[in-house]
Amino acid sequence: MRIPMRLFSFAHTFAPAVRTTGDPFPTSKSGSPTGVSRPNPKYWAFISYSHRDAGVANALQRAIETYSVPKHLVGRRTAAGEVPPRLKPIFLDRHELQAGADLKAIVIEALAASRYLIVVCSPDAARSAWVNQEIIEFKKLHGESRVLAVIAAGEPFASCIDGRTHEECFPEALRSTVTSPVVNGGTALEPIASDLRPHADGKRRATLKLIAGMIGVGADELIRRHAKRRMRQLMLVAAASLAGMAAMSVLAVSAVRSRNEAHVQRSEAEDLLEYMLGDLRKKLEPVGRLDVLDGVGTKALTYYARQDADQLDANSLGRRSRALHLIGEMHEQRGQLDAAQSAFQRAADTTAQLLARAPNDGHRIFDHAQSVYWVGHLAWLRGQVTPAEEAFRNYLELAEQLVRIDGQNLDWQAETAYAHDNIGVVGLHTSRVAEALDELARARTIWQRLVATQPPRAFDLANNIGWIAKAYEAQGSFARAIDTQKEKMSVLQLVPNAESNQQVRRSVRVINSELAKLEMALGRAASAQAYAMTALQSSQALVKTDPQNKTWLESLYFIHVTVAEVQMALGHRTAARENAHLALSGSAQLLALDPKVASWQVNLRGRALTVAAELSTDAERPGLSEELRVYLETIRQFTTTARELNQTRDVIVAQAEYQLGVLLAHGGRTEEAAQHWRGVVARMSPYAAQDDLPALTVMGTAQFRLGALAEARALARRIESSTYRHPAYADLVRLLSEGAGLSVAQP
Numbered sequence: 001m002r003i004p005m006r007l008f009s010f011a012h013t014f015a016p017a018v019r020t021t022g023d024p025f026p027t028s029k030s031g032s033p034t035g036v037s038r039p040n041p042k043y044w045a046f047i048s049y050s051h052r053d054a055g056v057a058n059a060l061q062r063a064i065e066t067y068s069v070p071k072h073l074v075g076r077r078t079a080a081g082e083v084p085p086r087l088k089p090i091f092l093d094r095h096e097l098q099a100g101a102d103l104k105a106i107v108i109e110a111l112a113a114s115r116y117l118i119v120v121c122s123p124d125a126a127r128s129a130w131v132n133q134e135i136i137e138f139k140k141l142h143g144e145s146r147v148l149a150v151i152a153a154g155e156p157f158a159s160c161i162d163g164r165t166h167e168e169c170f171p172e173a174l175r176s177t178v179t180s181p182v183v184n185g186g187t188a189l190e191p192i193a194s195d196l197r198p199h200a201d202g203k204r205r206a207t208l209k210l211i212a213g214m215i216g217v218g219a220d221e222l223i224r225r226h227a228k229r230r231m232r233q234l235m236l237v238a239a240a241s242l243a244g245m246a247a248m249s250v251l252a253v254s255a256v257r258s259r260n261e262a263h264v265q266r267s268e269a270e271d272l273l274e275y276m277l278g279d280l281r282k283k284l285e286p287v288g289r290l291d292v293l294d295g296v297g298t299k300a301l302t303y304y305a306r307q308d309a310d311q312l313d314a315n316s317l318g319r320r321s322r323a324l325h326l327i328g329e330m331h332e333q334r335g336q337l338d339a340a341q342s343a344f345q346r347a348a349d350t351t352a353q354l355l356a357r358a359p360n361d362g363h364r365i366f367d368h369a370q371s372v373y374w375v376g377h378l379a380w381l382r383g384q385v386t387p388a389e390e391a392f393r394n395y396l397e398l399a400e401q402l403v404r405i406d407g408q409n410l411d412w413q414a415e416t417a418y419a420h421d422n423i424g425v426v427g428l429h430t431s432r433v434a435e436a437l438d439e440l441a442r443a444r445t446i447w448q449r450l451v452a453t454q455p456p457r458a459f460d461l462a463n464n465i466g467w468i469a470k471a472y473e474a475q476g477s478f479a480r481a482i483d484t485q486k487e488k489m490s491v492l493q494l495v496p497n498a499e500s501n502q503q504v505r506r507s508v509r510v511i512n513s514e515l516a517k518l519e520m521a522l523g524r525a526a527s528a529q530a531y532a533m534t535a536l537q538s539s540q541a542l543v544k545t546d547p548q549n550k551t552w553l554e555s556l557y558f559i560h561v562t563v564a565e566v567q568m569a570l571g572h573r574t575a576a577r578e579n580a581h582l583a584l585s586g587s588a589q590l591l592a593l594d595p596k597v598a599s600w601q602v603n604l605r606g607r608a609l610t611v612a613a614e615l616s617t618d619a620e621r622p623g624l625s626e627e628l629r630v631y632l633e634t635i636r637q638f639t640t641t642a643r644e645l646n647q648t649r650d651v652i653v654a655q656a657e658y659q660l661g662v663l664l665a666h667g668g669r670t671e672e673a674a675q676h677w678r679g680v681v682a683r684m685s686p687y688a689a690q691d692d693l694p695a696l697t698v699m700g701t702a703q704f705r706l707g708a709l710a711e712a713r714a715l716a717r718r719i720e721s722s723t724y725r726h727p728a729y730a731d732l733v734r735l736l737s738e739g740a741g742l743s744v745a746q747p
Helices: 051-066 103-112 123-127 129-142 202-215 219-287 290-305 314-333 337-357 362-381 385-405 410-428 433-451 455-474 478-492 502-521 525-545 550-569 573-593 598-614 621-638 647-666 670-688 693-705 709-720 727-738
Strands: 043-048 090-092 114-121 147-151 193-195
Touching: 043 051, 043 103, 043 129, 051 090, 051 114, 051 123, 051 202, 103 114, 103 129, 114 123, 114 129, 114 202, 129 147, 147 202, 193 202, 202 219, 314 337, 314 362, 337 362, 362 385, 362 410, 385 410, 410 433, 410 455, 433 455, 455 478, 455 502, 478 502, 502 525, 502 550, 525 550, 550 573, 550 598, 550 727, 573 598, 598 621, 598 647, 621 647, 647 670, 647 693, 670 693, 693 709, 693 727, 709 727
Parallel strands: 043 090, 043 114, 114 147, 147 193
Antiparallel strands: none
């Protein structure tokens, strides 16, 4: 069964790629007296390693923590203390450190709380200032004797051989004692190390030598014990094999029966999974309870993980990819985009493999089309417009291939409509409005034809009409956009059981929110308020049904911004400030999930900060100035060659920067304010020729602040010839009529 395509909505642990090159740690603020170990260390060892040796470090941690010390040794008193049954936990900094923590303090604390320091030695580690400093700090805390080396690559003391310095694997602090005041100028050491390399100790023997050193017993004792244990295991396997051979003749007949029974059970299990991934999903999605399926995808993957992938037929692999799609959607709804992207990419790899086996199989084309769509969707959410559009055009090619195979298949016809819609939305948000309208018109023709025989498709037709309304808005045709949004509302009522369909309810909320913004564009704040409050009440009700659904939370926080803008225009400043701050806290909550989502990082955060700044009190202005400054710097870092701001987002950023200038001017920092207003003019200048009315408004207001009155009046006259009467334009007109000749610092 197909997974319904959706139009997109617009409405850590420590793991640095490169270690720091300076002194990574404070030299005398570790919190523990130098050279003194804690009486009850929390960790058996701290593993220090270069990020390039992360795989070795992870394997070493697992090997040590899972090693079961021989029973006859447990409890024995050695120079290292009483021998434990297991050596855990082992501190591995990338796993243990928490996001937002004070990195230096936590590393020092972990070093102080560890019995031993294990250094994974390699040329990369030898060049790492971070690894070297960890060794120094540990030696200061615990002395020289508790540092253990394990060679992963390179050669010890190669730095002493002409022409082979680059092969050195021991960091400098490992090769000398720590003396004061010169940290690395101490006595030369020749550390004894276990060697993971195949031609030396090998992985198992090296690990046993390391463990032996930590518990204070001879390495040979552990190695011999391991050899005996391995011999017993082999003898048991041999005995079991002989017994198995004797039983083979008895089991031969029952094996055939078991195989047939297993085949039946497998078919029944896969039929159940297919029902949950298909039919049950279709029933749950309209009532807004897709969260019920949270565990289904995971259980489906667990089931397929028990199967040999090479033995799975195409149908089973197809179901596996659909399970990955479901998991990806669940992660996407929770705002966990990295996990979602991983699931969708794994699904795409599977469906691409299946398609390569049978390039003309319609079902395989369909499954791969879903994967391609979701990969594009995730790219779009992160503001990666070019890869998103490439994916959507690839999706359209696959959909058209489906129709060529079977032009009577209505579901496959729908795929082409979804693809045209997606490409149209990309065009709309990249200032190609005419192209967007062409794509949306193609989709609308298909949807209208399908609704006649498939009434649930009215929902897709309504979405399409909503995007057409957005295109009219981009052209400045606000009245036409309002009429089209109302047409969308009437089409939604054609959806079966519309009154109980949560997707329909969410769409109605979107319509009311859009109508509120359109009424504001026409200067009709009272009408806008009625639509905005209706949208707010609907959003709050939706969030109650599934508080973890990030799509519904996003909608709620966006409508809080719109309500705040309307209330501010009506002079209800206290209520407006409350809604603005709800949107601000909501944006922080969403960005904590994933700061790479463009609509949260740019749109929601920017709009909320702009309104809050306009409504700010004297006491709030310094804090909001700093938040706006951080926002602009974040946007600068967020914007890359692969992730550019579209026109709508550029205007939002310009409005935020303008308000930062106003706050700075209030504080008497006129030159800084002027610098930001000049930035607004530069950012908006490319859109001036396109008659983008919000862009012209913020640009004109910035020009006024800069004292360029003639330029500001010229822009105001261009806006006056349109129907745009947004409160921001009214403010510009007021400034021009009252403030001729005013200084840059005019509040």
